[in-house]
Amino acid sequence: MARLGLLLVQMIAPLTVVIAGLTLLALGFGETGTREALRATARISLVAFVLAFMARPVHDLTSSAFSAWLLRNRSLIGMCFGFSLTAHLLLISWLIVVRHPDWPEVIGPLDIAIGGPGLLIVMAMTITSFPRVRRKVSASSWKRLHTIGLYLVWFIYTACLVSSFVEKSPPYPAWHYTPLIGVLILAMLIRVLVAIQRRSMLPTTWTIHPCLRTRLRLQRQRETAES
Numbered sequence: 347m348a349r350l351g352l353l354l355v356q357m358i359a360p361l362t363v364v365i366a367g368l369t370l371l372a373l374g375f376g377e378t379g380t381r382e383a384l385r386a387t388a389r390i391s392l393v394a395f396v397l398a399f400m401a402r403p404v405h406d407l408t409s410s411a412f413s414a415w416l417l418r419n420r421s422l423i424g425m426c427f428g429f430s431l432t433a434h435l436l437l438i439s440w441l442i443v444v445r446h447p448d449w450p451e452v453i454g455p456l457d458i459a460i461g462g463p464g465l466l467i468v469m470a471m472t473i474t475s476f477p478r479v480r481r482k483v484s485a486s487s488w489k490r491l492h493t494i495g496l497y498l499v500w501f502i503y504t505a506c507l508v509s510s511f512v513e514k515s516p517p518y519p520a521w522h523y524t525p526l527i528g529v530l531i532l533a534m535l536i537r538v539l540v541a542i543q544r545r546s547m548l549p550t551t552w553t554i555h556p557c558l559r560t561r562l563r564l565q566r567q568r569e570t571a572e573s
């Protein structure tokens with residue numbers, strides 16, 4: 347079962363390439379096809395991103411076999427996300443080529459100013475997830491890079507989807523966006539609440555799960571004993 351899960355996660359990156367390729371074949375290699383492929387790559391990568399983003403809080407909340415598996419394989423899931431988002435980067439380059447000598451209207455200054463650092467940080471997170479590279483980076487720098495990266499990518503995803511929902515053309519029905527935006531907001535809420543609880547900053551009466559406080563305390567004691 348665990349092997350099957352791992353295989354499914356590892357399929358995310360090849361699946362992104364296949365779906366992007368099929369979209370281009372179906373709609374053409376021009377601007378329309380490339381934009382659709384861009385949207386598809388972002389959405390498939392989102393699955394891997396949410397799994398990596400939620401691994402820790404889901405484990406804190408449920409302590410199940412699934413959450414333990416998710417946490418154990420969080421690095422690998424993150425790497426699959428990084429590889430999958432590489433297709434987004436390649437398609438952006440392709441869109442620029444296709445629109446040459448004009449600049450693609452859909453790539454505004456904000457996409458470059460916010461999405462650019464986002465892609466760079468995703469690349470840095472992916473590279474530093476390889477065990478050999480990870481060993482060369484200090485634990486605190488690694489943690490800082492991956493924590494900042496996760497929140498930045500969450501912000502970019504939310505901003506892209508909200509801006510598409512509000513202003514992009516061609517307009518798509520609301521259900522193309524609202525479930526994804528909802529999942530992102532819910533994921534952030536859970537993550538922040540669990541993180542606050544983990545640091546014992548909430549009064550006991552605010553505990554979002556009856557057993558969470560005790561379990562987090564035991565888990566923290568175990569982690570301290572192991573380190």
Ligand code: HEM
Nearest residue numbers: 381384385388452457458461462464465502503506510514
């Ligand atoms: C971590 C970095 C990034 C993330 C998480 C991200 C996320 C997304 C998402 C969620 C969409 C789909 C929006 C929709 O469904 O309408 C999208 C589309 C798109 N992204 Fe990105 N993006 C990133 C970086 C970039 C960068 C750096 C650029 C360009 C400089 C860019 C250009 C585009 C374009 C052109 C589209 C297609 C928009 C359309 O045709 O309507 N993205 N991106």
